[in-house]
Amino acid sequence: xxxxxxxxxxxxxxxxxxxxxxxxxxxxxxxxxxxxxxxxxxxxxxxxxxxxxxxxxxxxxxxxxxxxxxxxxxxxxxxxxxxxxxxxxxxxxxxxxxxxxxxxxxxxxxxxxxxxxxxxxxxxxxxxxxxxxxxxxxxxxxxxxxxxxxxxxxxxxxxxxxxxxxxxxxxxxxxxxxxxxxxxxxxxxxxxxxxxxxxxxxxxxxxxxxxxxxxxxxxxxxxxxxxxxxxxxxxxxxxxxxxxxxxxxxxxxxxxxxxxxxxxxxxxxxxxxxxxxxxxxxxxxxxxxxxxxxxxxxxxxxxxxxxxxxxxxxxxxxxxxxxx
Amino acid sequence: xxxxxxxxxxxxxxxxxxxxxxxxxxxxxxxxxxxxxxxxxxxxxxxxxxxxxxxxxxxxxxxxxxxxxxxxxxxxxxxxxxxxxxxxxxxxxxxxxxxxxxxxxxxxxxxxxxxxxxxxxxxxxxxxxxxxxxxxxxxxxxxxxxxxxxxxxxxxxxxxxxxxxxxxxxxxxxxxxxxxxxxxxxxxxxxxxxxxxxxxxxxxxxxxxxxxxxxxxxxxxxxxxxxxxxxxxxxxxxxxxxxxxx
Ligand SMILES: Nc1ncnc2c1ncn2[C@@H]1O[C@H](COP(=O)(O)OP(=O)(O)OP(=O)(O)O)[C@@H](O)[C@H]1O
Numbered sequence: 001x002x003x004x005x006x007x008x009x010x011x012x013x014x015x016x017x018x019x020x021x022x023x024x025x026x027x028x029x030x031x032x033x034x035x036x037x038x039x040x041x042x043x044x045x046x047x048x049x050x051x052x053x054x055x056x057x058x059x060x061x062x063x064x065x066x067x068x069x070x071x072x073x074x075x076x077x078x079x080x081x082x083x084x085x086x087x088x089x090x091x092x093x094x095x096x097x098x099x100x101x102x103x104x105x106x107x108x109x110x111x112x113x114x115x116x117x118x119x120x121x122x123x124x125x126x127x128x129x130x131x132x133x134x135x136x137x138x139x140x141x142x143x144x145x146x147x148x149x150x151x152x153x154x155x156x157x158x159x160x161x162x163x164x165x166x167x168x169x170x171x172x173x174x175x176x177x178x179x180x181x182x183x184x185x186x187x188x189x190x191x192x193x194x195x196x197x198x199x200x201x202x203x204x205x206x207x208x209x210x211x212x213x214x215x216x217x218x219x220x221x222x223x224x225x226x227x228x229x230x231x232x233x234x235x236x237x238x239x240x241x242x243x244x245x246x247x248x249x250x251x252x253x254x255x256x257x258x259x260x261x262x263x264x265x266x267x268x269x270x271x272x273x274x275x276x277x278x279x280x281x282x283x284x285x286x287x288x289x290x291x292x293x294x295x296x297x298x299x300x301x302x303x304x305x306x307x308x309x310x311x312x313x314x315x316x317x318x319x320x321x322x323x324x
Numbered sequence: 325x326x327x328x329x330x331x332x333x334x335x336x337x338x339x340x341x342x343x344x345x346x347x348x349x350x351x352x353x354x355x356x357x358x359x360x361x362x363x364x365x366x367x368x369x370x371x372x373x374x375x376x377x378x379x380x381x382x383x384x385x386x387x388x389x390x391x392x393x394x395x396x397x398x399x400x401x402x403x404x405x406x407x408x409x410x411x412x413x414x415x416x417x418x419x420x421x422x423x424x425x426x427x428x429x430x431x432x433x434x435x436x437x438x439x440x441x442x443x444x445x446x447x448x449x450x451x452x453x454x455x456x457x458x459x460x461x462x463x464x465x466x467x468x469x470x471x472x473x474x475x476x477x478x479x480x481x482x483x484x485x486x487x488x489x490x491x492x493x494x495x496x497x498x499x500x501x502x503x504x505x506x507x508x509x510x511x512x513x514x515x516x517x518x519x520x521x522x523x524x525x526x527x528x529x530x531x532x533x534x535x536x537x538x539x540x541x542x543x544x545x546x547x548x549x550x551x552x553x554x555x556x557x558x559x560x561x562x563x564x565x566x567x568x569x570x
Contacts, residue, residue, distance in 0.1 A: 175489035193489035
C-alpha cells in the first residue's frame with residue numbers, strides 16, 4: 001500500500017535467498033513472505049535448526065524501536081506479550097544495508113479469521129486472554145497502540161491469542177506511535193491519541209465490533225451514537241453491548257475491569273436447575289457487573305458478597321477448565 | 325544536545341509546478357536554512373504522471389524530508405506518518421552529529437553494533453515526544469485539487485490531533501497556492517491547533533496555476549520572520565534536559 005522503493009525491493013526476496021547477519025554472523029534462509037506493512041516486510045525463514053520469523057526494513061530506527069519494546073517484554077517473566085526476540089542484525093547486500101530482527105514464528109490465523117472458522121463462542125475466551133495480557137502490559141507502563149485483528153494471531157493448541165507488531169507500542173503518557181483508523185479513538189472523535197489504558201480498551205471494543213462487520217465501516221457522524229447504532233444492528237453483539245459501550249466511552253480504567261465484565265457476560269444466564277429467583281439474581285449480577293465501575297452504585301452487602309462469591313467461583317472454574 | 329525547534333514544511337499537491345522558480349532548488353534552499361520539506365502527492369482515481377512523481381520525490385530528497393504518494397482516502401494516516409517519520413529522521417540526524425563528536429569520524433548509528441543502538445533510539449524517541457515543532461502547511465489549490473480539499477482539511481485536523489498528543493508544543497500555519505491575487509496566500513497564522521481551519525477551507529477559491537517553487541520560497545521566509553525570545557529561552561532549558569538524558 002504505502003511503500004517506498006527500497007521497501008518494495010525488500011518484498012521481492014525470493015524463497016531460498018540467504019540473509020547474512022553482519023554482526024552476529026547468523027544465516028537465515030527465506031521460506032516465504034508472511035506479510036508486509038509500513039515498517040517492513042516479515043518473512044518466514046529457517047535458521048540452523050528451526051523456523052522463525054524475520055522482520056526486515058530499510059529503516060534501522062523502526063527496527064531498533066521495535067526491538068527495544070520486545071526486549072522490555074522479555075523481562076516480563078512468564079508472559080506471552082509479543083513474540084520472543086532471538087536476534088538483531090544488519091544485512092549488507094549490493095551496496096545497501098538493511099536492518100532486521102528475528103523472532104518467534106507465531107503460527108496461526110488472525111483473530112477474525114479464527115472466529116470465522118471456529119465459531120463466535122471463541123470470541124469470549126480470546127478476549128479474556130487478550131485482556132489479561134493487556135493488563136500486564138499496562139502494568140509495565142506500555143500501551144499496545146496498534147491493536148487490530150491483523151496483529152492478533154491465534155496460536156495453538158492450546159489455543160492462545162498472541163499480539164504481534166509492536167510498532168505502535170508506546171510508553172504510557174506519550175503520543176501513540178502508530179495506529180489504524182478504524183480502531184483509533186481519535187479517528188472516531190472520542191478522545192486523544194495520548195497513550196493510556198483506555199486507548200487500548202477502545203481498540204478492543206472495536207475489534208469486537210469488527211467481528212460482526214468484517215469489512216469494517218466508515219465514519220459518518222462518528223462518536224458514540226454512530227458506533228452504538230452499528231452495534232445495535234447486529235444481534236450477535238448483544239452479549240457484549242454494555243461492555244462495548246463502556247470501553248468506547250472510556251469507562252474502564254484497567255483491562256482487568258473490562259475482563260471481569262467479559263467473564264460475567266460469558267456466564268450462562270438460564271439453567272434448567274436454577275430456580276426462577278436465582279436466574280433473576282444472575283441476570284442482575286450480570287447487569288451490575290457491567291456497570292460496577294461506571295456508576296459506582298452501592299448495592300446491598302448481601303448482593304456484593306454474592307457477586308464476589310459467584311465471580312470467584314466462576315473464575316476458579318475457568319482456570320480449572322484452562323488447566324484441563 | 326542542540327535541537328531547538330524542528331521546522332517542517334508539509335507540501336500537499338497533486339502534480340507538477342508550472343510557474344516560477346524550480347521547486348527543487350527552493351527545497352535545497354530550505355534545507356540549507358534548517359527547514360525540512362515533506363511532500364504528499366494526492367491521487368484520486370487518476371495517477372500522478374512520471375514528471376509529477378519525480379518532482380515530488382525530488383523536493384523531499386533535496387529538502388531533507390519524506391515523500392509519499394497516496395489516494396485521498398488514505399490521506400489522514402499518511403500525513404501523520406510522514407510528519408512523524410520526518411521528525412525522527414531529523415532528530416536522528418541531530419543525534420548522529422552528536423555521536424560523531426563523541427566517537428569521532430563519520431560514525432552513524434548504523435555503524436554501531438545493534439546492541440548499542442537501543443539507548444540511542446530511546447533518546448530519539450524521547451526527543452520526538454518532547455521537542456517543539458513548527459509545521460507550515462502548503463496546500464496546492466490549483467483547479468484539479470478542488471474536490472480533494474475537504475479530505476485535505478480532515479487530514480490536517482487529524483494531524484493536529486496526533487501531534488497535540490505529544491508533550492512538546494506544536495505550532496501550525498497554513499498557506500495556499502495559488503492565492504487570490506498573489507502566488508501564495510496565508511490562510512492561518514501560527515497557532516497550536518488547527519480547528520479554525522474548518523471555516524477557512526470552505527472559503528477557499530482555486531486557481532489555474534501551480535507556483536510550487538515560489539510557494540516554498542515564501543514559506544521559508546515566513547519561518548525566518550518570526551521572533552520569539554521567550555520561546556527560545558524555554559527551548560534552551562529543554563536542551564539542558566536533553567543533555568542530561570543522553
Ligand atoms: N512473529 C510472527 N509470526 C507470524 N507471522 C508474523 C509475525 N510477525 C508478523 N507476521 C505477519 O506479518 C504481517 C506484517 O507484520 P507487521 O504487522 O509486524 O508489519 P508492519 O510493517 O508493522 O505492518 P503494519 O503496517 O500493519 O503495522 C502480520 O500481519 C503477520 O501476518
